[in-house]
Amino acid sequence: MIDYMKFALVVFPDGPRPAQKDILAIRAYILLFLKQLMMLGPGVKEDELQSILNYLTTVQEDENLHDVLQTLISLMCDHPACLVPAFDMKQGVRTVFKLLTSQSQLIRLQALKLLGFFLSRSTHKRKYDVMSPHNLYTLLAERLLQHESSLSFATYNVLYEILTEHISQQILYTRHPEPESHYRLENPMILKVVATLIRQSKQSELLLEVKKLFLSDLTLLCNNNRENRRTVLQMSVWQVKYWQIRKSGQKYD
Numbered sequence: 571m572i573d574y575m576k577f578a579l580v581v582f583p584d585g586p587r588p589a590q591k592d593i594l595a596i597r598a599y600i601l602l603f604l605k606q607l608m609m610l611g612p613g614v615k616e617d618e619l620q621s622i623l624n625y626l627t628t629v630q631e632d633e634n635l636h637d638v639l640q641t642l643i644s645l646m647c648d649h650p651a652c653l654v655p656a657f658d659m660k661q662g663v664r665t666v667f668k669l670l671t672s673q674s675q676l677i678r679l680q681a682l683k684l685l686g687f688f689l690s691r692s693t694h695k696r697k698y699d700v701m702s703p704h705n706l707y708t709l710l711a712e713r714l715l716q717h718e719s720s721l722s723f724a725t726y727n728v729l730y731e732i733l734t735e736h737i738s739q740q741i742l743y744t745r746h747p748e749p750e751s752h753y754r755l756e757n758p759m760i761l762k763v764v765a766t767l768i769r770q771s772k773q774s775e776l777l778l779e780v781k782k783l784f785l786s787d788l789t790l791l792c793n794n795n796r797e798n799r800r801t802v803l804q805m806s807v808w809q810v811k812y813w814q815i816r817k818s819g820q821k822y823d
Contacts, residue, residue, distance in 0.1 A: 601638065604618060605645060609645075609649060614645075614649065619660055622642055632673065632677050639680045646691070658700065663700055667710075683737065689735070690732070711763045715767065720771040720772045720774055720776065721767040721768055721780050722780070723779075724742065724743045734791075735756040748790055752794075754798060755797075
């Protein structure tokens with residue numbers, strides 16, 4: 571079924587095909603049916619999950635990825651108990667990092683959301699086994715720098731959600747609300763990802779606002795929680811990078 575979408579229901583701007591809105595409507599019905607089919611009975615239908623991952627990995631047109639990717643995000647959000655282990659077994663994180671090379675910011679943000687939902691519903695052991703052996707946090711920063719010369723609010727907001735594991739399906743393009751007092755640094759390596767992105771971004775007034783938000787978030791998270799303070803202090807070379815971020819922002823003060 572997903573292959574039918576790939577070859578018969580691709581959205582093209584030209585050619586003797588049904589109207590784009592009609593194609594999108596048909597795709598929506600197919601994805602709804604596929605979503606229900608995958609969750610019939612106990613567990614998740616792994617063949618259908620593999621088909622979705624194959625589709626997201628091989629299709630190149632960004633406009634043909636959005637709805638399929640959103641369906642997978644919805645499945646991960648609604649059925650984490652069965653989707654997370656299946657996603658891990660099928661090495662779905664590889665698909666995430668492929669999508670992070672997309673020229674579409676929306677696709678990259680959705681890929682980050684998918685990664686965030688996966689990590690937030692994984693055990694500590696699973697998170698470590700997936701992300702640490704191949705230095706995927708470093709690769710995450712590298713991939714995000716490929717198509718963004720400067721860290722945007724939208725990208726930072728999703729990284730902040732992954733950091734605290736308070737993730738929504740909505741993409742926020744402006745400043746997010748202040749962290750609540752019970753928020754914890756659940757994936758502290760994201761701090762280094764953000765620091766790397768800030769240090770390697772093109773300097774601008776917008777970047778300064780992102781820096782201020784990041785430092786404000788970090789201050790509030792540390793003020794409100796002793797474990798957060800301990801986590802930050804235990805991170806190697808963090809204090810040097812923190813100082814570099816503050817220093818690099820002084821020219822705009």
